[in-house]
Amino acid sequence: MDNEQYANGLYKEDSQLEMVKKGIQAEGMPEISISPGYGRLLTMLVQMSGSKAALEIGALGGYSGICIARGLSEGGMLTSLELEQKYADVAGRHLQEAGLGGKVQYRVGDAKATLAALAEEGHRYDFFFIDADKEGYPVYLDWALKLAEPGAIIVGDNVLLRGRVTNEEKQGPSVAAMREFNKRIAEDERLTSTVLPGYDGLAIAVVNGR
Ligand code: MG
Numbered sequence: 001m002d003n004e005q006y007a008n009g010l011y012k013e014d015s016q017l018e019m020v021k022k023g024i025q026a027e028g029m030p031e032i033s034i035s036p037g038y039g040r041l042l043t044m045l046v047q048m049s050g051s052k053a054a055l056e057i058g059a060l061g062g063y064s065g066i067c068i069a070r071g072l073s074e075g076g077m078l079t080s081l082e083l084e085q086k087y088a089d090v091a092g093r094h095l096q097e098a099g100l101g102g103k104v105q106y107r108v109g110d111a112k113a114t115l116a117a118l119a120e121e122g123h124r125y126d127f128f129f130i131d132a133d134k135e136g137y138p139v140y141l142d143w144a145l146k147l148a149e150p151g152a153i154i155v156g157d158n159v160l161l162r163g164r165v166t167n168e169e170k171q172g173p174s175v176a177a178m179r180e181f182n183k184r185i186a187e188d189e190r191l192t193s194t195v196l197p198g199y200d201g202l203a204i205a206v207v208n209g210r
Helices: 003-009 015-026 036-049 063-071 085-097 111-120 134-147 173-187
Strands: 053-057 077-082 104-108 125-130 148-157 191-196 202-207
Touching: 003 036, 015 063, 015 085, 036 063, 036 125, 036 148, 053 063, 053 111, 053 134, 063 077, 063 085, 063 125, 077 085, 077 111, 085 104, 104 111, 111 134, 125 134, 134 148, 134 173, 148 173, 173 191, 173 202
Parallel strands: 053 077, 053 125, 077 104, 125 148
Antiparallel strands: 148 202, 191 202
């Protein structure tokens, strides 16, 4: 048993999240949802920050969406951006089945266009989860900073790209984008942040100013 298995074994199986994993499998969607312990961390971050307006970039099957929605305070809403209509439908069904359908809205299409529209509409958010195409991460960070309330939390998933980010021989566009994202998370003076080497790497930042 490894450390992650041990830590997960301390908790009862989460039937709602297991249902999501089975649904993703049945639909033939990529099985790249976050781990249970990571999901608990998302719920905690949303809960601790008292978030009322969360934004997720990349819905997939709704696993992280459930974890985020669970942490929202009364009247809170998750806006989830998804490129594929089918994935948004599956995620929406899973949140509905988890009793969280009233806490999520999906916006389908290219996230960059949707983010511009959200800014145009005057929306602001206090929690961001970036978990979409890796080449887009630096642009998604720009948008998160534009759309952030003071004190907002920004979380980025997969910031190590399964070892590719630390492998100097890897120079592809996703790897380059992720290195830029991580550097900016670390150096941007508007943020207090950490980059954790757990799971596939996760960046957590707070937008200063609250
Ligand atoms: Mg991911």
